[in-house]
Amino acid sequence: MLPSYRLICRYVAAVYILFLLWIGPSSCQVQRTPYHRGAVNLYGPEHSPPLASSNDWSSWQSWSPCSRTCGGGAAVRTRQCLIRDPLGPPCHGDQRQYQVCNVKDCPSGVSDFRHFQCSAYNHKPLMGTYYRWTPFHSGQSDCELSCLAQGQNFYYNFGRVLDGTSCRTDYDGICINGQCLQVGCDLILGSDEKTDICGVCGGKNASCRHHRSIYTTKYPTSGLFGYSEVTMIPAGATHIKVMDRSNNYLALRDRNHHYIINGNWAINHPGEYSVVGTKFQYRRSVDNQESFEAAGPTKEDLHIMILFTEQNAGIEYEYWLPKDYYIQQQRDRSSLHEHTEEAVIRAPPLTTQPAPTTKNHARRPTTPAKRPHYHPRLERDNPEWNQVKESKADSKLVFLFCFW
Numbered sequence: 001m002l003p004s005y006r007l008i009c010r011y012v013a014a015v016y017i018l019f020l021l022w023i024g025p026s027s028c029q030v031q032r033t034p035y036h037r038g039a040v041n042l043y044g045p046e047h048s049p050p051l052a053s054s055n056d057w058s059s060w061q062s063w064s065p066c067s068r069t070c071g072g073g074a075a076v077r078t079r080q081c082l083i084r085d086p087l088g089p090p091c092h093g094d095q096r097q098y099q100v101c102n103v104k105d106c107p108s109g110v111s112d113f114r115h116f117q118c119s120a121y122n123h124k125p126l127m128g129t130y131y132r133w134t135p136f137h138s139g140q141s142d143c144e145l146s147c148l149a150q151g152q153n154f155y156y157n158f159g160r161v162l163d164g165t166s167c168r169t170d171y172d173g174i175c176i177n178g179q180c181l182q183v184g185c186d187l188i189l190g191s192d193e194k195t196d197i198c199g200v201c202g203g204k205n206a207s208c209r210h211h212r213s214i215y216t217t218k219y220p221t222s223g224l225f226g227y228s229e230v231t232m233i234p235a236g237a238t239h240i241k242v243m244d245r246s247n248n249y250l251a252l253r254d255r256n257h258h259y260i261i262n263g264n265w266a267i268n269h270p271g272e273y274s275v276v277g278t279k280f281q282y283r284r285s286v287d288n289q290e291s292f293e294a295a296g297p298t299k300e301d302l303h304i305m306i307l308f309t310e311q312n313a314g315i316e317y318e319y320w321l322p323k324d325y326y327i328q329q330q331r332d333r334s335s336l337h338e339h340t341e342e343a344v345i346r347a348p349p350l351t352t353q354p355a356p357t358t359k360n361h362a363r364r365p366t367t368p369a370k371r372p373h374y375h376p377r378l379e380r381d382n383p384e385w386n387q388v389k390e391s392k393a394d395s396k397l398v399f400l401f402c403f404w
Contacts, residue, residue: 055088057081066101067164071113074164074174074189075101098163098176098189113165118147121158142167143175197320199238199297208238212318219311227251230304230315235276237319238296242304243289246313250290251305252280261292262307276300296320 058080067073076098081091111119118133136148136155143165148155160178167173167180174181174189184191185201195201198208215230230250233240244250251262252275260275261268261282273280277299284290292304296319304317 055081055083055085055091057091057093060097063099063101067162068102068113070102070104070106070110072103072164072166072174073101074098074176076163094190098174098181100174100183100187100189114145114161117145117162117165118158121147126156141178142173142180143178197239198322208320208322210318210320212316215306215312215315215317217312219308227305227307230306231317233298233302233304233319234321235300236297237321240280240292240294240296240298240317240319242292242315242317244291244306244313244315245289247288247310248312249307249309250282250292250315251307252282252292253303253305255301255303259305263305265307276302 060077060079063075063077066075076096078096081095112135114135118135121133122130124130131149131152133147133156134150136146138144138146138155138157140146140157143161145158145161146155147158161175163174163176165175167175172183174183176189181189182191183189184193185195186193193202196203196205198205200207213231217228230242242250249262249267251259252273253259253263254276261273261280268282270282270284273282275294275298278294278296280292280294282292304315306312306315
């Protein structure tokens with residue numbers, strides 16, 4: 001008599017269980033795989049099917065043509081998310097990327113981009129009437145095209161500006177799809193990349209060295225009175241700062257002994273000065289604080305000078321140099337001419353200066369005069385100066401010094 005089907009199944013199951021107990025648990029594992037939720041793998045890890053690739057981006061396409069030919073525009077490029085696993089997570093990141101392009105200034109006579117967009121509505125009636133439109137900043141969104149009707153007391157909002165329009169008058173922000181996006185140093189809109197103190201985009205301040213010092217040479221007492229060299233700022237320097245807190249005057253001259261600021265016994269107005277590839281901000285406050293600042297890099301060596309009128313309180317200066325420049329500077333310290341006494345220039349002879357127009361003749365100042373500040377009324381009644389006059393031609397204060 002043949003055994004029943006139920007007895008055969010029990011016998012096979014018992015044999016299989018004994019077999020599993022004999023080979024141990026390490027050779028046969030129950031394993032869940034990430035490629036199919038809840039799936040059971042009875043083949044061991046060495047026989048697992050290959051994992052499905054996650055979703056990823058394709059390569060970026062080429063940049064589109066720039067939205068403007070000059071004055072700063074925007075270009076766009078796109079990429080696609082390659083779906084390899086419908087159940088996997090989506091691609092992370094942006095599908096579109098924008099960059100600033102054609103940032104060179106437009107030729108003279110080319111209208112502002114906002115003005116161009118407003119003027120496009122000059123030939124389109126508004127409620128049956130034609131107007132001439134000019135840009136108007138209403139204080140609303142920087143990326144809205146608000147235009148003022150010339151000769152009228154109202155403005156109209158025509159919606160979004162065109163992509164590539166500056167949020168304001170600079171390139172720090174560009175309008176894209178009605179949103180103002182900041183521009184990174186890599187010219188990518190919305191990028192967080194910033195230029196480090198060495199001038200390297202995305203750098204970590206590792207490619208340059210910091211130089212900082214204080215000029216402490218005392219006021220000359222041997223009858224010499226004039227300009228003295230504080231230091232030389234080497235070519236390639238960035239983030240230049242010079243600070244003085246006295247009644248003395250800072251001055252700036254180039255390597256050809258040509259003064260740019262406060263030279264030849266004439267004191268310039270505070271402001272911005274273009275100097276060897278960069279712009280220097282010259283500031284002078286009411287509390288006798290004077291400073292030079294420049295972002296750099298400088299294309300040539302520059303010399304920081306001081307025009308003494310009293311004891312030196314200490315002139316602080318600092319700048320950053322690329323490592324190669326800094327190493328060369330340390331090897332040849334004599335090229336800096338720092339704190340040299342030869343830079344002291346004698347006061348110009350009285351006979352070479354224009355005749356004074358004042359009746360009283362002042363002696364050499366024993367106490368320093370106050371630094372002039374540009375208020376509606378200049379201080380002209382200080383008896384310690386022989387003459388203080390304002391030159392209307394070049395907007396300078398000219399100081400003449402007399403010695404007994």
